[in-house]
Amino acid sequence: MIDTKKIGRPRKFDYGTALIKAMSVFWAKGYEGASLRDLTGAMGITGPSLYATYGDKRELYLKAIDHYCEADACAPLVALEEAENIEEALQAFLLEVIHSATDHESGAKGCFLASSVATSIGQVDGVDSRVQAAVVHAEEKIEARFQAEIDKGNLPKHFPAKERASLLFDIRQGYMFRGRVGVDKEKMQNEVSGRVKMLLAC
Amino acid sequence: MIDTKKIGRPRKFDYGTALIKAMSVFWAKGYEGASLRDLTGAMGITGPSLYATYGDKRELYLKAIDHYCEADACAPLVALEEAENIEEALQAFLLEVIHSATDHESGAKGCFLASSVATSIGQVDGVDSRVQAAVVHAEEKIEARFQAEIDKGNLPKHFPAKERASLLFDIRQGYMFRGRVGVDKEKMQNEVSGRVKMLLAC
């Protein structure tokens, strides 16, 4: 039931593609560091098109954050949920984190939320609640995976699911920061198996 | 041998105090978000005084980063090194991290390097090397503390000092990010003792 026919002149660019380009600019340069010239240049559109389509700079920024939360941020969580057993799940989660921290297709390093958006917390209306929601959402997903393993009997009943979930999320932040700083990818990968064992120890 | 007598009109403000004020502004607003108006206003000086004393905006920024690395960033490391035994050392380190992430005297939240400076990596000349050096320095200090305990026989010879050092640093990053986001301080403190046990487990 998607009505592709719309009144008026059709836009020449793709909404989502241009939004991803905008996200890349914000990711690399931050909110204040990303000028309208940078944004329109990367998006391949003019200023008035940007304002007509996305609103002002702040609204474009919030839309970029929402896109990151829906697309990029959930990739490790998907890997966590899809793996067969919990050990493979944690391994896949961390490897996906390292991958996105060092080899993101946009060329930007680290985590968009941790390395760029965090700077605008308390500065740009609407950012705080989004970042807080992203943290809660991720930790809940991780905890749910642990709990599912407990319920299936693969982890002991007294396994501290909540504590380990927040620990895994903190480890994620550590990897993301090191990715931004430029730490060698292989150095991070070598640590993964040892950390997985720790996360599952009782 | 400090020669307090200097030729020329003496400056009306204290170099270090004003630098800390500048750091607070950069910390809260980021490099691009901190305008010269913001900076001079917080520092209590005029534009020309700022340029004559610290150089341009970028040089002031780098001086603020250096100050943070020498003063604030090392507080948890000092706590780590001064504590009697390794368990108390880790506890003190993490509590100091949480304290600085949530109750820094400047009013800013999180870690200056992780929450603000990270955004300017690859954007402002001189930032990359400073952040990389800070990471290496911190991990070396932590590893040295572990190694000292191994040498004293308080930790087994096969204790993975390097891996645990980088893990502790990643946990630090996690706490700092959550401080920036606004996670409740007590929630973080409650996790500390459990994490200390994990960090020392073999």
Add this chain to the structure above:
DNA sequence: TGCTTTATGTATGGATCGTTACATAAATAA
């Protein structure tokens, strides 16, 4: 064919950005 609707490109608005001349003030040195 108009009429309406939406998107585009040009061109520019006022505000703020970082930075610097310039003249003045306050200290030491001769």
Add this chain to the structure above:
DNA sequence: TTATTTATGTAACGATCCATACATAAAGCA
């Protein structure tokens, strides 16, 4: 005192910032 040195405050510079007015172009609808 006079000369030298350094810091201060005012005032302004060109550049860039985000945002928008305006006229034009391209679609569906009547």
